[in-house]
Amino acid sequence: xxxxxxxxxxxxxxxxxxxxxxxxxxxxxxxxxxxxxxxxxxxxxxxxxxxxxxxxxxxxxxxxxxxxxxxxxxxxxxxxxxxxxxxxxxxxxxxxxxxxxxxxxxxxxxxxxxxxxxxxxxxxxxxxxxxxxxxxxxxxxxxxxxxxxxxxxxxxxxxxxxxxxxxxxxxxxxxxxxxxxxxxxxxxxxxxxxxxxxxxxxxxxxxxxxxxxxxxxxxxxxxxxxxxxxxxxxxxxxxxxxxxxxxxxxxxxxxxxxxxxxxxxxxxxxxxxxxxxxxxxxxxxxxxxxxxxxxxxxxxxxxxxxxxxxxxxxxxxxxxxxx
Numbered sequence: 173x174x175x176x177x178x179x180x181x182x183x184x185x186x187x188x189x190x191x192x193x194x195x196x197x198x199x200x201x202x203x204x205x206x207x208x209x210x211x212x213x214x215x216x217x218x219x220x221x222x223x224x225x226x227x228x229x230x231x232x233x234x235x236x237x238x239x240x241x242x243x244x245x246x247x248x249x250x251x252x253x254x255x256x257x258x259x260x261x262x263x264x265x266x267x268x269x270x271x272x273x274x275x276x277x278x279x280x281x282x283x284x285x286x287x288x289x290x291x292x293x294x295x296x297x298x299x300x301x302x303x304x305x306x307x308x309x310x311x312x313x314x315x316x317x318x319x320x321x322x323x324x325x326x327x328x329x330x331x332x333x334x335x336x337x338x339x340x341x342x343x344x345x346x347x348x349x350x351x352x353x354x355x356x357x358x359x360x361x362x363x364x365x366x367x368x369x370x371x372x373x374x375x376x377x378x379x380x381x382x383x384x385x386x387x388x389x390x391x392x393x394x395x396x397x398x399x400x401x402x403x404x405x406x407x408x409x410x411x412x413x414x415x416x417x418x419x420x421x422x423x424x425x426x427x428x429x430x431x432x433x434x435x436x437x438x439x440x441x442x443x444x445x446x447x448x449x450x451x452x453x454x455x456x457x458x459x460x461x462x463x464x465x466x467x468x469x470x471x472x473x474x475x476x477x478x479x480x481x482x483x484x485x486x487x488x489x490x491x492x493x494x495x
Contacts, residue, residue: 173481173484174197175195175196175197175238175239175477175480175481176196176197176198176199176234176237176238176239177191177196177197177198177199177237177238177239177240177241178198178199178200178201178202178231178234178237178239178240178241178271178275178277179191179198179200179201179202179240179241179242180202180203180226180229180240180241180242180244180264180267180268180271181202181203181204181226181242181243181244181264182201182202182203182208182212182221182242182243183203183205183208183243183459183462183463183464184208184211184212184449184456184459184460184462184463185208185211185212185215185216185443185447185459185463186243186441186442186443186463186464186465186466186469187241187242187243187283187463187464187466187469188201188212188216188219188469189443189444189447189466189469189470190464190465190466190467190468190469190470190471190472190473191239191241191281191469191470191473193466193470193473194469194470194473194474194476194477195473195474195477196238196239196473196477198216198219198220199220199234199237200220200222200234201219201220201221201222202222202224202226202229203221203222203223204223204224204225204226205455205459206223207450207451207452207455207456207459208451208459209221209223210450210451211448211449211450211451211456211459214448214449214450215447215448226264226267226271227264227267229271230274231271231272231274231275232274232275234274234275235274235275235276236275236276236277237275237277237278238277238278238279238480239277239278239279239280239281239473239476239480240268240271240272240275240277240279240280240281241280241281241282241469241473242264242268242281242282242283243282243283243284243462243463243464244263244264244265244268244282244283244284265282265300268280268282269300269303269304269307272304272307272309272334273307276307277336278335278336278339278480278483279333279334279335279336279339279343279476279479279480280304280309280332280333280334280335281331281332281333281469281472281473281476282331282332283329283330283331283332283464283469284329284330284332285329285330286315286328286329286330288313288330288332289313289315289330297313300332304334308336308337309334309335309336309337309340310334310335310336310337310340311332311333311334312332312333312345313330313331313332313333314330314331314333314345315328315329315330316328316329316330316331316346316468316471316472318442318465318467318468319353319382320348320349321346321348321349321465321467321468321471322349322351322353322442322467323353323440323441323442323465323467323468324353324354324355324356324359324382324383324439324440325382325383325384325385325386325440325441326382326384326385327385327386327465327468328385329464329468331468331472333345333472333476335476335479338483339479339480339483340479341483342478342479342480342482342483342486343475343476343479344475344478344479345472345475346471346472346474346475353382355379355380355381355382356379356380356381356382356383356410356412356440357375357376357377357378357379357380357410358376359439359440360376360379360432360436360439360440361373361376363421363433363435363436363439364376364421364422364430364436365421366421367420367421367422367423367424368423368424369421369422369423369424369426369430370424370425371422371426371427372422375411375430378410378411379410379411379412380410381409381410383407383410383440384398384399384403384406384407385399385403386398386399386437386440386441386460386461387399387400387403387461388457388458388459388460388461388462388463396416396417396453396454396457397414397415397416397417398412398414398415398417398432399414408429411429411430412429412430412431412432413428413429413430413431414431414432415431416431417431417432417433417434417437417453417457418430418431418432418433419433419453420433421433434449434453434456434457434460437457437460437461438460441460441461441463441465442465442466442467442468443460443463443466444466
């Protein structure tokens with residue numbers, strides 16, 4: 173059974189990859205950043221990538237789509253910002269509600285930062301849930317750690333799931349994986365040693381934990397580095413220089429703490445090595461650092477697909493009572 177999806181704020185494709193792997197076909201992906209749009213088109217030329225502001229997008233042509241998804245901007249709720257919520261011009265939850273009403277999907281999946289669950293946003297969450305309830309959805313949110321789904325970083329993220337009332341009884345949140353993700357050293361050893369660095373094995377053994385959360389920064393702040401001072405210190409404990417990114421792996425005779433490459437950060441985020449990125453280094457790293465890890469998106473989307481199909485099967489089994 174073909175299932176379809178409309179995604180807003182698609183970024184560099186992290187959520188889209190996970191949704192695709194769960195068995196959904198993209199009907200439309202909306203993204204305002206030109207570099208991110210170029211990345212999406214580079215990897216999936218057949219995708220309908222709509223470059224522009226979500227506020228100007230209409231979901232009416234996609235009425236009846238199976239899944240509506242998106243990673244609405246995090247700064248309005250991030251503890252690293254001012255947490256202005258509804259008063260932040262970047263808050264796109266109202267637009268998401270408008271689009272959900274327009275396309276009337278069977279299920280909704282929205283991702284945001286852990287700060288969304290803060291006490292300061294209790295009224296905001298209550299209003300969001302009430303709006304979705306009025307549209308015929310049962311809503312829940314769950315804090316998921318990427319490391320519980322095989323990703324080599326903790327990366328806590330809130331996933332907001334809204335399921336149409338008739339499908340809700342069939343939805344069950346994703347279960348964590350019964351295995352420990354690889355360490356940074358195990359994950360990146362082949363990339364660190366690809367130019368013959370003689371210290372690669374020693375570094376691999378030192379980098380014996382999962383990574384700190386990657387920080388991509390916003391359009392106004394943050395560059396091609398691994399985050400603020402505390403994050404850089406955590407990377408240093410793993411033997412990684414987080415002050416900047418490198419264009420290539422260390423030379424054979426390199427001495428000191430190596431820097432990560434774009435490909436290394438993408439692998440840490442859960443992107444497949446086959447996924448290519450468009451844009452300069454800072455633009456590319458922002459796509460990676462701000463992404464929803466594909467394995468986590470896949471876990472949630474798979475549960476939603478299962479629920480949608482189970483509900484459809486249940487309806488088919490209902491036999492009308494003869495009059």
